[in-house]
Amino acid sequence: MSKGKYANIIIDISHENVDRPYTYRIPDELRDSIDLGTSVTVPFGMGNTIRKGFVVGFSDYSELSEDKLKFIDSVPEKNISLTDSRIELAAWIKRNYGGTFSAALKTVLPVKQKIKAVVPKIIVRQVETSEVEKLIELCPARSSARLRLLNALLYEAIIPKRLANDKLHISDATIVKLNEEGVVDIQDMPKNSGMGQTVSCNSLNLSESQKNIVNSVTADYDNGIYNTYLIYGITGSGKTEVYINIINNMLERGKQAIVLIPEIALTYQTLMRFYNRFGERVMVMNSTLSQGEKYECYKKALNGEADIVIGPRSALFVPFKNLGAIIIDEEHEGTYKSETAPKYHARETAVEIARMNKAVVVLGSATPSIDAYYKAQTGEYKLFELNERLTGNQLPKVEIVDLRNELRRGNRSIISERLGALLEDRLSKGQQSMLFINRRGISGFISCRACGFVVKCPHCDVSLSLHKNGKLMCHYCGYETENIKTCPECGSKYISGFKAGTEQVEDMVNKMFPTARTLRMDADTTKEKDSYEKIISRFLDKEADILIGTQMIVKGHDFKNVTLVGVLAADMSLFEADFKAPERTFQLLTQAAGRAGRGDVAGNVVIQTYQPEHYAITYASKHDYNGFYDEESGYRDLMDYPPAGHMLNVMVSGKKEEEVNLLATQMCTAIRKYFKSLVIGPAPAALSRINDIYRFVFYIKDKNYNELVDIKDYLEDSLTKIKKRTCTVSFDFDPQNMQ
Numbered sequence: 001m002s003k004g005k006y007a008n009i010i011i012d013i014s015h016e017n018v019d020r021p022y023t024y025r026i027p028d029e030l031r032d033s034i035d036l037g038t039s040v041t042v043p044f045g046m047g048n049t050i051r052k053g054f055v056v057g058f059s060d061y062s063e064l065s066e067d068k069l070k071f072i073d074s075v076p077e078k079n080i081s082l083t084d085s086r087i088e089l090a091a092w093i094k095r096n097y098g099g100t101f102s103a104a105l106k107t108v109l110p111v112k113q114k115i116k117a118v119v120p121k122i123i124v125r126q127v128e129t130s131e132v133e134k135l136i137e138l139c140p141a142r143s144s145a146r147l148r149l150l151n152a153l154l155y156e157a158i159i160p161k162r163l164a165n166d167k168l169h170i171s172d173a174t175i176v177k178l179n180e181e182g183v184v185d186i187q188d189m190p191k192n193s194g195m196g197q198t199v200s201c202n203s204l205n206l207s208e209s210q211k212n213i214v215n216s217v218t219a220d221y222d223n224g225i226y227n228t229y230l231i232y233g234i235t236g237s238g239k240t241e242v243y244i245n246i247i248n249n250m251l252e253r254g255k256q257a258i259v260l261i262p263e264i265a266l267t268y269q270t271l272m273r274f275y276n277r278f279g280e281r282v283m284v285m286n287s288t289l290s291q292g293e294k295y296e297c298y299k300k301a302l303n304g305e306a307d308i309v310i311g312p313r314s315a316l317f318v319p320f321k322n323l324g325a326i327i328i329d330e331e332h333e334g335t336y337k338s339e340t341a342p343k344y345h346a347r348e349t350a351v352e353i354a355r356m357n358k359a360v361v362v363l364g365s366a367t368p369s370i371d372a373y374y375k376a377q378t379g380e381y382k383l384f385e386l387n388e389r390l391t392g393n394q395l396p397k398v399e400i401v402d403l404r405n406e407l408r409r410g411n412r413s414i415i416s417e418r419l420g421a422l423l424e425d426r427l428s429k430g431q432q433s434m435l436f437i438n439r440r441g442i443s444g445f446i447s448c449r450a451c452g453f454v455v456k457c458p459h460c461d462v463s464l465s466l467h468k469n470g471k472l473m474c475h476y477c478g479y480e481t482e483n484i485k486t487c488p489e490c491g492s493k494y495i496s497g498f499k500a501g502t503e504q505v506e507d508m509v510n511k512m513f514p515t516a517r518t519l520r521m522d523a524d525t526t527k528e529k530d531s532y533e534k535i536i537s538r539f540l541d542k543e544a545d546i547l548i549g550t551q552m553i554v555k556g557h558d559f560k561n562v563t564l565v566g567v568l569a570a571d572m573s574l575f576e577a578d579f580k581a582p583e584r585t586f587q588l589l590t591q592a593a594g595r596a597g598r599g600d601v602a603g604n605v606v607i608q609t610y611q612p613e614h615y616a617i618t619y620a621s622k623h624d625y626n627g628f629y630d631e632e633s634g635y636r637d638l639m640d641y642p643p644a645g646h647m648l649n650v651m652v653s654g655k656k657e658e659e660v661n662l663l664a665t666q667m668c669t670a671i672r673k674y675f676k677s678l679v680i681g682p683a684p685a686a687l688s689r690i691n692d693i694y695r696f697v698f699y700i701k702d703k704n705y706n707e708l709v710d711i712k713d714y715l716e717d718s719l720t721k722i723k724k725r726t727c728t729v730s731f732d733f734d735p736q737n738m739q
């Protein structure tokens with residue numbers, strides 16, 4: 001774009017009322033340093049407060065006469081500017097997910113300021129491994145951090161210090177001590193670190209099916225075909241090895257790669273596999289990095305000094321110049337959807353980034369999201385399967401325990417006889433067990449403990465939630481009905497809300513097995529920094545017999561000594577008031593089952609439930625993804641839920657309940673008048689009040705995503721016309737969670 005007379009600038013304030021480009025004059029002395037995307041400061045508003053902003057365009061004309069226009073104030077040297085393609089990407093995000101342009105610009109710019117870059121350090125072993133073995137023998141058992149580092153040094157001559165800190169949970173003091181003893185040296189990561197050259201895993205012979213994937217993707221790429229691929233393969237089937245080989249081919253072609261892995265699955269072992277293969281060409285970008293470390297990554301990517309970035313969702317925006325591939329592992333994970341505006345989905349955004357950069361996208365999962373598998377069925381994505389476990393471990397034996405029978409037998413505890421007996425057995429054998437409570441946030445549904453009946457909305461087929469006013473309510477459509485005292489199916493009195501927390505379970509386990517050592521992992525026990533890693537390593541070090549926890553315990557980690565996994569009440573995630581509840585339950589149960597028997601001993605899995613015949617539970621127990629997919633996608637088709645159709649969730653919030661309700665209602669009325677899409681609601685949100693802010697939601701359903709985008713644009717546009725607005729409105733396309 002040629003530079004026009006005036007610059008159009010988006011002000012760095014995330015409010016809809018100022019979310020449009022403002023026109024400024026360009027002072028002569030700044031003309032050379034101002035380009036599309038330049039970060040500038042400008043006087044803004046009545047008081048001419050100096051604000052930051054980004055140049056998003058130029059023009060020769062202005063609605064205001066020139067003497068009324070203000071001048072750009074400065075181009076701060078410290079600020080990072082955007083490139084054209086980033087502005088284009090931000091515009092795409094804003095259009096497809098809503099939110100302000102300014103918020104979208106910030107999303108695509110993961111690092112804001114040029115600050116002193118912090119060069120990563122590496123720990124370099126200085127002695128022979130035989131020497132390390134001796135030190136391990138001499139090391140007192142209570143120095144567990146020192147032991148962990150020494151054990152890691154047996155396998156690796158060089159370990160990035162960040163990984164030792166973050167993933168092995170080893171403090172600087174421990175590292176410095178070993179340095180003083182001459183066992184390790186601490187160095188800046190050099191250009192040629194020596195990592196990634198000598199390691200045996202370089203030369204794995206790919207299986208035929210692995211080769212087929214790597215070769216097809218590479219051949220497509222070489223032929224100028226930039227597809228999205230989905231690899232459906234159980235854990236241990238060799239997906240990561242496939243990613244590594246695709247990346248290798250990209251590097252050989254002078255291209256770069258972005259690898260997304262959910263933060264919780266970014267384990268030391270996985271990261272070391274990448275370092276061992278690609279050395280210092282790898283950058284890891286996670287939430288614990290300092291601004292200086294992040295800036296170092298950003299700079300290296302821009303300058304072409306690194307070729308691979310591994311990280312969670314936001315690593316997607318690392319600005320490589322020659323991007324060849326974006327890999328998304330555990331593609332089904334909910335964390336790939338941003339929960340703050342703009343609520344973008346990393347998978348769809350990756351596909352767009354790949355389109356803009358002529359790159360390929362490779363998705364992988366053991367339990368593909370219904371969304372992705374659907375696209376693989378319709379041909380939008382290309383599907384590959386990996387069917388064998390290369391590690392040779394057997395899939396565990398999964399049993400379903402019908403909790404209704406327990407009640408009949410007079411056992412009212414949350415641990416069935418069968419699970420109790422297996423726990424006892426494992427304790428006597430010195431093997432470890434995990435008890436999993438698949439509960440997320442609030443689950444206010446009502447169910448019968450005698451027959452399993454669950455109260456559902458007659459219109460939306462999602463569970464009704466018990467509201468504070470004592471009524472049962474649907475958070476999709478607002479349908480309301482009186483709470484019930486006896487089960488309409490069987491007449492039992494045991495019908496109530498479903499509540500059991502990790503703490504109660506731990507108490508109960510301690511009572512049943514007084515000598516068992518337990519560890520608990522949930523939102524409470526993982527509040528502090530590093531506490532998550534600490535609990536994991538304590539369990540790995542066999543400091544406990546039973547680990548009790550929420551879904552945090554079933555993701556990512558390999559516990560070799562665990563031979564029993566108990567799912568206490570599969571119903572808890574099954575009947576969340578959300579159409580995605582069965583999908584999430586299937587994924588969670590499959591993941592939980594995958595935790596049993598990772599070592600040499602085959603494992604047992606016990607799934608306790610009041611609904612033993614529910615398809616999400618039976619298919620998970622048979623390890624049958626395809627069966628589950630067929631049934632679930634049929635249901636989505638029937639109900640027009642995504643991926644068969646699309647949904648837009650609009651949340652209106654504010655301090656005055658009547659105003660919030662009124663605005664939500666007016667919006668619904670207007671949409672019903674001007675658009676053909678189906679509007680459901682408004683209804684109070686599942687969390688209808690937080691910190692005295694009232695929240696109402698409504699849903700819009702349409703087969704066509706772009707219709708929903710048009711409705712969002714219409715609502716945003718009409719909002720800017722309300723002068724003194726006291727309510728906030730936010731948009732969530734194809735929501736991951738019920739609001």
Ligand code: ADP
Nearest residue numbers: 204205206207234235236237238239240241390
């Ligand atoms: P996934 O990512 O699907 O869980 P991985 O790529 O981690 O699977 O592979 C599981 C295990 O099998 C790893 O220990 C890996 O080193 C090993 N592995 C992968 N591919 C091969 C292969 N072609 N030959 C031998 N071992 C392999």
Ligand code: ZN
Nearest residue numbers: 448451487490
């Ligand atoms: Zn009943």
Ligand code: ZN
Nearest residue numbers: 457460474477
């Ligand atoms: Zn409803």
